[in-house]
Amino acid sequence: MKKIMLVFGTRPEAIKMCPLVDEIRKRPGLTPVVCVTGQHRQMLDQVLDIFHIVPDHDLSIMKQGQTLFDITTGILEKIRAVLEQEKPDIVLVHGDTSTTFVTALACFYLQIPVGHVEAGLRTYDIYSPFPEEFNREAVSIISAYNFAPTELSRQNLVREGKKPETIWVTGNTVIDAMKHTVSDSFQHPELDWVGKDKLIFITAHRRENQGEPMHRMFRAIRRVLEERDDCKAIYPIHMNPVVRKAAEEELAGCDKIHIIEPVDVVECHNFEARCHLCLTDSGGIQEECPSYGKPVLVMRDTTERPEGIDAGTLRLVGTDEQTIYLTFKELMEDENAYRAMSQACNPYGDGFACRRIADILETGTCDPWIPKK
Ligand code: UD1
Numbered sequence: 047m048k049k050i051m052l053v054f055g056t057r058p059e060a061i062k063m064c065p066l067v068d069e070i071r072k073r074p075g076l077t078p079v080v081c082v083t084g085q086h087r088q089m090l091d092q093v094l095d096i097f098h099i100v101p102d103h104d105l106s107i108m109k110q111g112q113t114l115f116d117i118t119t120g121i122l123e124k125i126r127a128v129l130e131q132e133k134p135d136i137v138l139v140h141g142d143t144s145t146t147f148v149t150a151l152a153c154f155y156l157q158i159p160v161g162h163v164e165a166g167l168r169t170y171d172i173y174s175p176f177p178e179e180f181n182r183e184a185v186s187i188i189s190a191y192n193f194a195p196t197e198l199s200r201q202n203l204v205r206e207g208k209k210p211e212t213i214w215v216t217g218n219t220v221i222d223a224m225k226h227t228v229s230d231s232f233q234h235p236e237l238d239w240v241g242k243d244k245l246i247f248i249t250a251h252r253r254e255n256q257g258e259p260m261h262r263m264f265r266a267i268r269r270v271l272e273e274r275d276d277c278k279a280i281y282p283i284h285m286n287p288v289v290r291k292a293a294e295e296e297l298a299g300c301d302k303i304h305i306i307e308p309v310d311v312v313e314c315h316n317f318e319a320r321c322h323l324c325l326t327d328s329g330g331i332q333e334e335c336p337s338y339g340k341p342v343l344v345m346r347d348t349t350e351r352p353e354g355i356d357a358g359t360l361r362l363v364g365t366d367e368q369t370i371y372l373t374f375k376e377l378m379e380d381e382n383a384y385r386a387m388s389q390a391c392n393p394y395g396d397g398f399a400c401r402r403i404a405d406i407l408e409t410g411t412c413d414p415w416i417p418k419k
């Protein structure tokens with residue numbers, strides 16, 4: 047019996063790891079142990095509640111306005127005792143947050159093998175996204191098992207010298223999660239407010255966008271919303287006080303946008319599935335919207351998810367106010383431009399990533415995901 051410890055701390059990691067906890071629980075050869083760092087509190091607990099997961103360990107490290115130093119030292123100090131007590135055979139981490147990097151570092155210090163879920167995403171610019179690109183590159187130096195969501199991410203790892211026999215193309219576990227969230231019968235008071243207008247879905251939180259870039263993003267969005275009478279925006283705002291202040295300064299008093307508290311993942315996926323288009327700097331939403339054929343304007347200078355750009359569903363617009371304004375406006379006015387971006391596709395997975403990862407952990411092998419051409 048192999049003891050598999052899954053460590054995660056933020057909302058997106060939880061959304062992508064909880065389905066894997068469920069799958070590992072079903073396997074006779076595997077015992078899951080869940081440790082959350084609590085890097086996020088409310089936004090993490092919202093996901094744990096939806097998936098009915100009660101962690102075995104909770105490091106509860108979140109502080110308001112935490113710095114990267116706070117998160118790093120907070121986790122490093124507390125996780126050692128948990129790892130020494132549980133003595134897991136393998137520790138699974140996800141993606142590129144500080145929780146991910148620091149947990150992998152702690153495992154390295156204790157010489158515990160690390161499995162990296164969502165391995166191999168790259169921009170090759172350690173300041174964009176910051177600090178995520180560094181985090182994921184550093185985890186790849188440590189990891190013994192690399193679960194790459196796509197062929198492109200596998201190739202990145204091979205190019206960097208990871209041994210091919212340690213890499214498996216599994217698809218992204220978020221596509222597994224989406225099989226259970228979207229439903230035709232979903233209703234919500236915010237959707238009633240939007241009515242027959244086009245729903246514009248907005249999120250923003252990236253550290254490198256905080257400050258002037260985020261102000262420019264919000265100003266551009268407001269200009270388009272106020273010029274048109276055929277759309278309304280829903281913006282579930284991140285709990286970061288820096289983000290909230292910028293949104294208050296730029297968007298207060300605009301009656302075309304509802305800024306609401308973070309929604310749960312079921313609500314979020316159903317909003318995405320019903321929206322006309324999405325403006326975001328999120329990583330996960332770049333993976334989700336293509337499945338529903340919803341165009342995404344990615345308000346960042348780089349993306350580690352070029353598959354959606356190649357498929358035509360994502361467009362990288364950066365954070366220049368006029369570029370965002372013009373692109374958003376064009377997509378609202380030009381049906382051909384809109385249609386060209388709204389073809390449903392699934393470049394990130396087939397919904398069986400968790401099964402593959404559990405197969406590898408249990409038996410050492412799996413049927414890889416081979417996307418349809
Ligand atoms: C973190 C990750 C980022 C990921 C994002 C997902 C790092 C460095 N960053 O960024 O990769 O894309 O999560 O959302 O790992 N807060 C709350 N309650 C919550 C969550 C956050 O109050 O449930 C507030 C706190 O004031 C906290 C702040 O938001 O200090 C920022 O949280 P933090 O985890 O430091 O950064 P994120 O921007 O959320």
Ligand code: UDP
Nearest residue numbers: 058061282308309310311314328329330331
């Ligand atoms: N999400 C959510 N509620 C919200 C906003 C986002 O459940 O109010 C989900 C979204 O569907 C996606 C994930 O959170 O699965 C993305 O998280 P975020 O943008 O915070 O982080 P990133 O993906 O950029 O790391």
